Amino acid sequence: MFGTERSAELLHEIHSAVRALEAARIPNVEDVVPAYLALTVFYDSLRVSYREISAALLAACDRVSDFGKGPTPRTHRIPVRYDGPDLDFVATSTGLSVDEVVARHSGRSYTVDLLGFVPGFGYLGELDPALHLPRRAAPRPRVVAGSVAIAAAQTAVYPLDTPGGWHIIGLMQTVMFDPTRSPPALLAPGDTVKFERVQ
Amino acid sequence: MITITRVPPYLTVQNGGRRNSRSLGVPRGGAMDLFAIRAVNAIVGNSLEAAALEWALGGGAVRFERDCVVAIGGATARATLGGRIVPPCTASYARAGDELVVDQLTSGRFLYLACDGGIDVPILLGSRCTYLPGRFGGYEGRTLRSGDTVKLGERPFSRPAAGFHSGADLMPRYDSEIVHVTRGTQADLFDESDWRTLTESDYRISMASDRSGYKLEGPAIRNSLGMLPSEAGCPGAIQIPGDGLPIALMADAPTVGGYPKIAVISEADLPILAQRRPGESIRFQLITIEQSQRALKRRGSDMLTISQLASRS
Numbered sequence: 222m223f224g225t226e227r228s229a230e231l232l233h234e235i236h237s238a239v240r241a242l243e244a245a246r247i248p249n250v251e252d253v254v255p256a257y258l259a260l261t262v263f264y265d266s267l268r269v270s271y272r273e274i275s276a277a278l279l280a281a282c283d284r285v286s287d288f289g290k291g292p293t294p295r296t297h298r299i300p301v302r303y304d305g306p307d308l309d310f311v312a313t314s315t316g317l318s319v320d321e322v323v324a325r326h327s328g329r330s331y332t333v334d335l336l337g338f339v340p341g342f343g344y345l346g347e348l349d350p351a352l353h354l355p356r357r358a359a360p361r362p363r364v365v366a367g368s369v370a371i372a373a374a375q376t377a378v379y380p381l382d383t384p385g386g387w388h389i390i391g392l393m394q395t396v397m398f399d400p401t402r403s404p405p406a407l408l409a410p411g412d413t414v415k416f417e418r419v420q
Numbered sequence: 421m422i423t424i425t426r427v428p429p430y431l432t433v434q435n436g437g438r439r440n441s442r443s444l445g446v447p448r449g450g451a452m453d454l455f456a457i458r459a460v461n462a463i464v465g466n467s468l469e470a471a472a473l474e475w476a477l478g479g480g481a482v483r484f485e486r487d488c489v490v491a492i493g494g495a496t497a498r499a500t501l502g503g504r505i506v507p508p509c510t511a512s513y514a515r516a517g518d519e520l521v522v523d524q525l526t527s528g529r530f531l532y533l534a535c536d537g538g539i540d541v542p543i544l545l546g547s548r549c550t551y552l553p554g555r556f557g558g559y560e561g562r563t564l565r566s567g568d569t570v571k572l573g574e575r576p577f578s579r580p581a582a583g584f585h586s587g588a589d590l591m592p593r594y595d596s597e598i599v600h601v602t603r604g605t606q607a608d609l610f611d612e613s614d615w616r617t618l619t620e621s622d623y624r625i626s627m628a629s630d631r632s633g634y635k636l637e638g639p640a641i642r643n644s645l646g647m648l649p650s651e652a653g654c655p656g657a658i659q660i661p662g663d664g665l666p667i668a669l670m671a672d673a674p675t676v677g678g679y680p681k682i683a684v685i686s687e688a689d690l691p692i693l694a695q696r697r698p699g700e701s702i703r704f705q706l707i708t709i710e711q712s713q714r715a716l717k718r719r720g721s722d723m724l725t726i727s728q729l730a731s732r733s
Contacts, residue, residue, distance in 0.1 A: 271500075
């Protein structure tokens, strides 16, 4: 746990710690998962105790003096057809016209906060405050791959068919995840995403 | 090579799952019952992480195209090999052309079939396991079909004696009514009465349960917490969504999520829950992390015993 309030600084600190842990290649660490407030480490508890692994993890984080140096962020332009099933609902709920919803969604750049949920799913922020809506009361059992969706202060693209509770406003065709590609995920934390309206 | 002659309703290639990919959103995945898949691998002389078949929902048949040592375990099945009965967790020698016929799964949910040499499918993101939602891994990222042939790896140098059997005392007690849990990351956000509800009620596995999670039916647990900022989950974590009915995350669970996690199923007992069918029940009992780690160490030493007995048989 790094903090209790979401912030860009906290997220930066957490991603830097991930890089430090990856660079340290600590034995028996099986996975490192960054999120908004916490960094979770999975380890082989049959081979190493909680006390030992904690000491090794903390030491690795301490050894890195500059947390800031990550890979150079990239900018991705993703063409979107804005005709999602929830577009009218979003317009009605926000009191905006459909065109205004589209203009506000495609009118700004988003930062990739983190990848998670399903392969290649990027949590993107920060959405125009006028578009903030809570998630759907009942998640859809199936959201089709390529759906562009919004919820609260975030927007995202569904890389594969999955259940989902966000409001779907559009569809895109960019391949977000390919396990045979290197790197497999199109997006990386810190990257910038711009959505471009297409008919 | 193995040919699927009559495919069961569900059949995939699995192994111990993926590492170091969760930060891309790729779940650990792998076998639902990690103990059973490793046990059948050990019995046929494979590495514990070799790929095997995960079989569920009904009977079917496969044909071995070369001589091999095979073992089944996990769910209980009525099965024959070349007409002879196949006991569970036992090394059986199949001759090229022999057919393994599973009549039906009599109890439990996931049956594992290991062959010496393991299933040889391409390694993707460090593993041979199948991730069905992403349509990748295993055999073309999908469930197997009748007529498919899967390759087998090179046979290990040492082979266990035919009839080598791993005793039931070395396997998890699958009929146990109790599944042990430790406190989850948001345990403190739930009060005494929530904990009493969780640990003193019978929870039934819902029909809405699959490789990503088991929805549990029983008394609801209050969730006034709503959604929290997303954080990592893991197989075994018990999250409480808005309707108060717990969801136990399983092998293909999302890597991160926002529902509060009241408890985590002890890794040693996760196979017991994994093998429960919809409609069957379990009861949770709270233990400490130290007790949970001791239980896991016992499972680890039981697995080592199985491997050593197999290699000496």
